[in-house]
Amino acid sequence: MNPGTAQMCLPKTTYPRIVIVGGGFAGLALVKGLRNKAVQVVLIDRNNFHQFQPLLYQVATSGLEPDSIVFPFRKQFSGYKNVVFRMASVEKIEPSTNTVFTDKGAMQYDFLVLATGTTTNFFGLEKVEENSLGLKNIRNSLNIRHMMLQNLEQAAITCNEEERDALTNFVIVGGGPAGVEMAGALAEFCRYILPKDYPEYPHSVMRIYLIEASDKLLSSMSAKASSKSLEYLRKMKVEVLLNEAVTGYDGTLVTTKSGRKIIANNLVWTAGVKGQFPEGIDNEQIVTGNRIRVNEYLNIEKYSNIFVMGDLAAVITKESPKGHPQVAQVAIQQGKYLAKTLLRILDNKPIEPFRYKDKGSLATVGKRRAIADLGRFRFAGFFAWILWSVVHIMSISGFKNKLVVGINWLISYFTYEKSNRLIIRNFKMKNRRK
Numbered sequence: 001m002n003p004g005t006a007q008m009c010l011p012k013t014t015y016p017r018i019v020i021v022g023g024g025f026a027g028l029a030l031v032k033g034l035r036n037k038a039v040q041v042v043l044i045d046r047n048n049f050h051q052f053q054p055l056l057y058q059v060a061t062s063g064l065e066p067d068s069i070v071f072p073f074r075k076q077f078s079g080y081k082n083v084v085f086r087m088a089s090v091e092k093i094e095p096s097t098n099t100v101f102t103d104k105g106a107m108q109y110d111f112l113v114l115a116t117g118t119t120t121n122f123f124g125l126e127k128v129e130e131n132s133l134g135l136k137n138i139r140n141s142l143n144i145r146h147m148m149l150q151n152l153e154q155a156a157i158t159c160n161e162e163e164r165d166a167l168t169n170f171v172i173v174g175g176g177p178a179g180v181e182m183a184g185a186l187a188e189f190c191r192y193i194l195p196k197d198y199p200e201y202p203h204s205v206m207r208i209y210l211i212e213a214s215d216k217l218l219s220s221m222s223a224k225a226s227s228k229s230l231e232y233l234r235k236m237k238v239e240v241l242l243n244e245a246v247t248g249y250d251g252t253l254v255t256t257k258s259g260r261k262i263i264a265n266n267l268v269w270t271a272g273v274k275g276q277f278p279e280g281i282d283n284e285q286i287v288t289g290n291r292i293r294v295n296e297y298l299n300i301e302k303y304s305n306i307f308v309m310g311d312l313a314a315v316i317t318k319e320s321p322k323g324h325p326q327v328a329q330v331a332i333q334q335g336k337y338l339a340k341t342l343l344r345i346l347d348n349k350p351i352e353p354f355r356y357k358d359k360g361s362l363a364t365v366g367k368r369r370a371i372a373d374l375g376r377f378r379f380a381g382f383f384a385w386i387l388w389s390v391v392h393i394m395s396i397s398g399f400k401n402k403l404v405v406g407i408n409w410l411i412s413y414f415t416y417e418k419s420n421r422l423i424i425r426n427f428k429m430k431n432r433r434k
């Protein structure tokens with residue numbers, strides 16, 4: 001029998017079964033909200049851990065070790081008596097039979113919640129996709145870290161200047177929070193780590209380019225945030241190219257719309273995401289960005305027992321004609337909301353629509369500098385950076401992780417030191433796992 005159609009083993013229950021696909025910010029908030037309630041919760045994720053995506057760039061640039069920003073589901077759910085975790089990749093859903101098919105087996109649901117998030121969108125640029133790295137999960141971060149460290153070692157070996165430039169130059173595509181934060185962290189690596197670890201390099205080695213197609217950075221934040229981030233990055237010697245788009249990349253040469261050519265063996269793509277979800281959803285429910293359209297109760301109207309939340313959900317209303325922003329706060333608030341809503345549906349009680357409360361945005365540009373948009377208050381600099389640090393430490397899963405990240409940042413604040421820069425596997429672009 002095909003493993004995808006054999007029934008997966010699950011504990012017997014008399015409670016209704018809620019199957020949640022994806023344990024990101026949204027899925028995790030929903031599981032927490034259903035803890036020890038009169039439902040059986042089955043969380044399916046292709047990884048056995050939750051990952052804290054906002055700090056992926058720190059792992060990529062050797063600022064943090066990977067296990068400080070990921071947390072195992074099974075450890076998280078100890079004491080959650082009604083929660084079952086299954087590590088599997090969901091491939092297909094069949095609404096007519098209430099069945100989920102995974103690569104390890106199938107299961108039935110009473111309610112299904114899709115929270116599978118997004119994947120990197122290369123907008124059809126096949127060569128760019130083939131030769132560059134995205135920044136969407138912990139494997140991507142480790143790939144970037146290894147690519148960079150291996151290339152720096154190779155640069156020390158070669159006597160050919162052009163080859164050395166290609167090996168040390170870094171291009172980041174996309175001027176949103178991920179690109180800006182990545183560029184800031186790399187600039188600090190270049191300034192404080194490179195001269196210590198690689199004293200043989202000339203001072204000018206490792207140029208960092210940040211390429212953004214629109215006319216500003218951090219376009220989802222305020223005008224002040226955009227101009228401050230640009231000012232900070234330029235001070236840190238990052239070459240920011242605005243109104244510029246990457247059109248091709250062969251692994252060494254980046255070409256742009258205006259005809260510019262940049263030599264770089266390192267290219268990280270943060271310029272876009274698209275929704276990812278299993279087969280079985282009608283095409284008519286899919287909207288821009290490959291997101292699934294849902295109503296204000298996060299329900300796909302055609303299927304009364306299927307819900308979608310987080311980055312994947314497009315709640316299109318008059319107030320949010322393009323859907324809510326794809327940020328952690330939306331995902332967490334939707335997870336909490338849906339826990340209450342599903343319990344009310346099961347109790348035959350009336351339900352309220354989802355309302356997003358925007359608590360503001362924060363982004364950091366290296367150490368000691370961040371930008372904060374909090375309602376009417378817009379500020380930048382050291383205080384914003386302290387706020388950014390506290391908010392991130394509070395949001396990471398697990399007490400030990402909070403402590404480790406806090407101590408790491410404290411040490412690095414005073415010493416500019418980063419994690420050990422170890423090359424513990426041989427990274428090859430061709431063999432990478434995405």
Ligand SMILES: Cc1cc2nc3c(=O)[nH]c(=O)nc-3n(C[C@H](O)[C@H](O)[C@H](O)COP(=O)(O)OP(=O)(O)OC[C@H]3O[C@@H](n4cnc5c(N)ncnc54)[C@H](O)[C@@H]3O)c2cc1C
Nearest residue numbers: 022024025026045046053054090116117310311326327328
């Ligand atoms: C580099 C980066 C930086 C960011 N910085 C910020 C920030 O500073 N502030 C902010 O608010 N937001 C930030 N975000 C956005 C934020 O991380 C997302 O909005 C949030 O993670 C969305 O949560 P989610 O639960 O919808 O999806 P995700 O967190 O992406 O979780 C999806 C889960 O689904 C699982 N999955 C996917 N497909 C399948 C499948 N077929 N079968 C089984 N499991 C599957 C995945 O393994 C994953 O665990 C950042 C994102 C990135 C990539």
